[in-house]
Amino acid sequence: MNLHEYQGKGLLKSYGVAIQEGKVADTAAGAVEAAKQLNSETGTEWFVVKAQIHAGGRGKGTVTETGSHGVVLAKGLDKVEDIANGILGGHLVTAQTSATGKKVNKVLIAQDVYYPGDEEPEEYYMSVLMNRETGRNIIMYSTEGGMDIEAVAENTPHLIFKEEIDPKIGLQGFQARRIAFNLGLSGQAFKQMVKFVYSLYAAYEGIDASMFEINPVLKTSDSKIIAVDSKVSVDESALYRHKDIAEMRDTTEEDPVELEASEAGLNYVNLDGNVGCMVNGAGLAMATMDIIKLSGGEPANFLDVGGTADAERVEKAFRMILKDPNVKAILINIFGGIVRCDRVAQGVVDAYKNIGEIPVPIIVRLQGTNAEEAKQIIDASGLNVKSAVLLKEAAAKVSEVLA
DSSP states (O other): OOOOOOHHHHHHHHOOOOOOOOEESSSSSHHHHHHHHHHHHHHOEEEEEEOOOOOOOTOOOOEEETBBEEEEEEEEGGGGHHHHHHHHEEEEEEETTTTOOOOOOEEEEEEOOOOOOSSSSSEEEEEEEEETTEEEEEEEEETTTOOHHHHHHHHHHHGGGEEOOOOOOOHHHHHHHHHHHTTTTTHHHHHHHHHHHHHHHHHHTTTEEEEEEEEEEEEEETSEEEEEEOEEOOOOGGGGGHHHHHOOOOGGSSOOOHHHHHHHHTTEEOOSSEEEESSSSSHHHHHHHHHHHHHHHOOEEEEOOOOOOOOHHHHHHHHHHOTTTTEEEEEEEEESSOOOHHHHHHHHHHHHHHOOSSSEEEEEEEEETTTHHHHHHHSSSOSSEEEESSSSHHHHHHHHHHH
């Protein structure tokens, strides 16, 4: 589950991570009030107005209705209202959104932390995530903060460092110090970074996060180390342990079909292809997507209906797949282990009749318990459904209907 910047920063602060202070608002008048409160609490006279959407690249993004960027510096309290008006209610398009962008319902009014001082401010990149090759958490960091980390990795990979954490002993002091050293820090900034790294990793473990990304981590002109941005994803499987975090979920930021699937107990991810998939089991779903690509098609979705693929669940799955106008065919691939294939076949037939005319061809491949009986049910239904027993046979039928 993804969080907004202001939510992520709130969690980080609760674990002792120093952050760029800010207050959230959903109206221009509320933004002005937030700026006044922030001025009273921090003394800041300039304010950063940040659109709150689940996407990166907001500073370079554009609000289609007004031409405003998603992150704008207000050089005075009198500028806040107009800037907030130019962002709130508009659709922000960034490199990580669709062409229509995402509607901005809230803005974060943050303190100006790039104030003048004895030294120039410096920006760093830092993230915490799982290294799936080793099964260990890693802290990835770079001196090239404030930039697209993918571009840094491609153009200057030697500027990206990784610190792998042994789960038996956790983050060690020498590792936190090595991070500060590799970032070129010394003195007070060095000590601040060591504390920052410890607190950040404690937050990552404490909230069962799947990823933290802080870009940039800022060394201020007076050697403070703070998180200026935050991208936080929480492991949804662990939300039962964090009811307070579960309540932070912003469903307006999620794909409505994926949200509907989640509420129905289905695992669904929307993709860009032309062949809809309906499968029981995540591993089989991945294999099905591969076979679709090998047959000349592109998967339009990932959809795992689970082990109880009855008529009701199959019908819900059909309706979700058919909401995608790019779908030209549907491949149902069910392995009958716990669930009997004949029950699934009957569910397909019943669902088809309940929905009415389905405008795209359907290929059904059922293998396992009562597979032959299932094939007979499909073949005898009189519907526009093609049955298959072997996966290779199903792939051939996909190629046939797409030709």
